[in-house]
Amino acid sequence: MNSAAKITAANISQRTLKDKLFKGLVLVLSLVTISPIVLIIYKLVAKGYRQISLEFIIKTPPNTFEAMTAVSNGELIPGGIANGITGTLLMVGLASLIAIPVGVVTGIYLYENPGKLLANLTRNVSDVLQGVPSIVLGLIAYMWIVKPITSGFSALAGSVSLSIMMLPMIVRSTEETLKMIPQSIKEAAVALGVPYYKVILRVLIPTGFSGLLTGILLGISRILGETAPLMLTALGSSVINFDITKPTSAVPLLIWEFYNDPNMVDLIWSSSLLLMGMVLTLNLVSKRIAAGTK
Structure with missing residues (x-):
């Protein structure tokens, strides 16, 4: 024992x-x-x-001489990245307007038709698209928009390339969110005689809204920091521009421009900090929403 x-x-x-x-x-x-x-x-x-200051947010970048003078005098570099912030908001907003409706509708189609050939093909294409390098999407937008439509670099072309990047995440998040909704909710609505389109618009989408919003926010956070496709489509601008048919700057593009000018090094860190803050905020918000749905 x-x-x-x-x-x-x-x-x-x-x-x-x-x-x-x-x-x-x-x-x-x-x-x-x-x-x-x-x-x-x-x-x-x-x-x-x-x-980081109010001036950094509301003013455009200085020229090389102004930056060199400030650095040589040990002062803060004047100006800011207002053109990059407005350009980012413009292109991300336009990309969202393009990608969100298309992605949600496609996700609903995949959910409603899981075994059909077209649905399986769409799902596979979406998965492949998610792994396509961003520079390739920039080339596609260049061929589709820059050359034939705007006849030059533009915010519209940049938005199209970003929207293509967003689509796969929105499509799959929509499909997976709808799969998590109990089938009994849909059956109850159909049993009450609710038209099919109203079942989708007033039952499924509101019930899975938190999950849909999480996927959308994650998609937006992914495209916020993209530079390669914008170099081939939006190109950049030294002034604030709201015309979607004209070249437009963005925070990632400004970071690249500052990198090529040794006098703008301090602005690289500040711009990167602001961009990182935006991405982290969106990710934290999406995580909080996802946690609230459990």
Whole structure:
């Protein structure tokens, strides 16, 4: 009896040790996983906070001479990135207007017709599209919009390339959200004699609204920081522009432009900090909404 008790105690002790080692390993690997983003945010805040101000948001970037003069005098670089902020909002907003209705309707179609050939083909194309490099989507928008429609770089072309990037995430999030809605809700509405289109518009979409909104916000956060497709479509502008047929700047484009000018280095960090803040905010909001639906 004592021998059996000793063996049992030894096994428990061994299992406890293994459990502690495993928990320690998980903790270390978790810290390694989150350390890059923590270090990135720390670096951006440490380097970029000095330039963040109201002037940084409402004014356009300075020229090279103004920036060089400020740097040589040890002063803050004057001006800001207002043209990039307005351009980003314009193109992301227009891309959302294009991608959200198309993505939601396509997701509803995939949900309602899971076994049809067209639905399976659409689902596969959406999955493939999600892995297409952004520069390729920029080339597609260049061929579709820049050359034949606007006859030059434009916010419209940039919006089209960004909307194509958003589509796969909205389509799949819509389909998966609708799959999570109990079938009994839909059956109850149909049993009451509600027309089919009203079942979708007034039952399914409102019921899964939180999930749909989460997918949309994640799609927007993905395109906020894209640079490559905008270099081939929107090109950039030194002034604030709201004409969708003209070249327009964006925060990622300005970061690239500042990178090519050694006098604008401080603006790189501040612009990156602002962009990172926008992306993190959207991701946190989407996570909060997703958590609230559980």
